[in-house]
Amino acid sequence: MGQGRIVVILLSMIIGFSVLVHIFTTAIAPPEVDQTVMTFSLSRPRAPSEARKLENPIPFSKEMVERGKEIYHGKGNCYVCHGAAGKGDGEGGVLLAPKPTNLSDPNFHLLRRDGEMFWTIKHGVEGTGMFSYAPRMITEEEAWIVIHYVRTLKDEG
């Protein structure tokens, strides 16, 4: 066997091995986790589908947005993790993985109904820093009210 053939065989073994390693590592990394920013994809619902049917019992109004703002920045402590403008950059969220949801992301508002947000505020999101906040820290009524404020955090354009 000439030296050239040995080199060719060795090279194909190396290439074959790296292809296998690549296939193996992408197969074990859960696809719904964006490894670069450690957030779970928004396309994965956090609440059961029945939650989509829950309607906000409190009509949206300027007054309720104001009250929601007080809850978000006050007794609800939402700003601690989600940040003052909802960008997910609050001090309490820096070390969390996955990161607190960016509540100003227009896609978030497109994908999530009020009922789903209510469900996550009430039950939390398992395996994340999003605990159950109602009725432990805020009442269920206040949860519906804070959702009106969260809607105003959406980035326009």
Ligand code: HEC
């Ligand atoms: C201790 C930090 C922390 C606090 C305080 C906190 N959150 Fe969260 N929240 C998170 C994290 C982390 C996630 C991301 C969970 C995920 O990716 O599923 C999240 C997710 C959410 C979501 C999105 C769930 C979805 O459907 O994708 C909403 C809505 C939300 N929080 C609202 C609130 C509100 C309102 C408050 C205040 C009452 C609050 N959060 C307080 C950490 C926090």
